[in-house]
Amino acid sequence: MEPMTMLVLAFQLLALFSIAGALLIYLICKVREDSKTCPPEAQPSRVVLVTSADTALGLQLCTHLANKGCRVFAGMKEAHDSLPAKLLCGWMKIREYSEEPISGTIIPMKLDVTREDVLREATVAMGAHLNANERGIAAVINTSGSVFRGRVESQDVQQWEHMLKTNILGTLRVAKAFVAFLRPTRGRLLYLGGSSAGATMGGDGLVAFNASRVAVDKCAEELRKELQPYGVSVVALDTCGMTAESLYKPPVAQVMSDCAGAPTQYTADVLSANALQVIERALWDFAPQERYTLLSHNKYQFTLPCRSSLRVPKQTPSSEAVSPAAKNVQTV
Structure with missing residues (x-):
């Protein structure tokens, strides 16, 4: 050539x-x-279930995720007349008339992880609220639990039974009840776990509680193996560095004035802004890790206020003397 x-x-x-x-x-x-x-309809599901909004931590997660555009099912033992239900209802009404309305929403729902009948009713109610094109939900965040502090020789046995029933059996009941909503979307089950090193909560009087947390970690480990073939991820939120009481404490109601008819306000700042971002990663990372650490430095407990917290839109001059701890509140 x-x-x-x-x-x-x-x-x-x-x-x-x-x-x-x-x-x-x-x-x-x-x-x-x-x-x-x-x-x-082809977008990933943005529907999330928080099993207990009766706790300040669960309440904070509900409002934060709604702020991010999620449709949040907020589980609570009494979905109408309880303080958390009224606070969430008031929060939604205020947000509807704010300058920047939120794109998400919160649906209060009766849920008790210690009762099989209530869990069955909750699954039916949640299925009725899903749209016709929704096959399931994106995630279940199990914030249900209880803690009683006391030395073994003086603690009531009923308190042990309540912790074991709520913390351990509750974890398994939540998985049993809602895994059918996670399989179609290859969703995620998040729970409040201990540290990866197996460290337990510090302080006296937490023998039964720490035993229940070790058992919960083991339950989640076995659930991870069982649900992995179905594409369901089981994710631990490492709470090492947080006090036991802060995990399950209720929201604190406050009255800013002694006048009759004064608005009820409350605080629900348990997680820092960084911790909330970690939970977002646990929810939406393409390939989720098995464990996410909520606190950057485990030996410190952050109490920084978060923008997602429930707070008064604007303080009036008469409320300027309120202490800093009461600033992050919401009026209902």
Whole structure:
């Protein structure tokens, strides 16, 4: 073959490969754009269940996730007349008329992890609230639990039974009741776990409570193995560095004035802004880790106020003398 013919052939092959490469790049870019602009029904589910909004931590998670555009089922033992239910109802009404309305919503729902009948009713109620094109939910965050502090020789045995029933059996009951909502979406089950090193909560009088936390970690470990073939991820939120009481304490109601009819306000700042971001990662990371640490430095407990916390939109001059601890509150 003559040199000139070979040169022409080489240029033709180069042009052909260039066109093929450009076409391949165009197709890749087109696929990426289509995935970003897919219809709402093809988007990942943004529905989350928080099993207990009766706790300040659970209440804070409900409002934070609603602020982020999620539809949140807020479980509580009394979904109408309890303080958390009234606070959530008031919070939603205020947010509806704010300058920047939230895109998410909160649906109070009766839920008690110690009662099989209530759990069955909760699954039926949640299924009724899902849209026709929704096959399931994105995640279940188990914030239910209890703690009683006391030395073994003086502690009531009924308190042990309540902790074991709520913390251990409650974890298994939640998985049994709601895993059917997680399989279709390959969703996630999040629970409040101990540290990866197996460290327990410090302080006296927590023998039964620490025993229940070790058992919960083991339950979650076995659930992870069982649910992995179905694509359901079981994720531990490492709470090492937080006090036992802070995990399950109720929201604190406050009255800012002694006048009759004064609005009831409350605080629910348990998690820092960084900890809330960690929980968001645990919910939405493409490949979730088995464990996420909520506190950056475990030997310190952060009490920084978070923007997602429930707070008064604007203080009046008469309330300027309120202590800093009462600033992050919400009026109902």
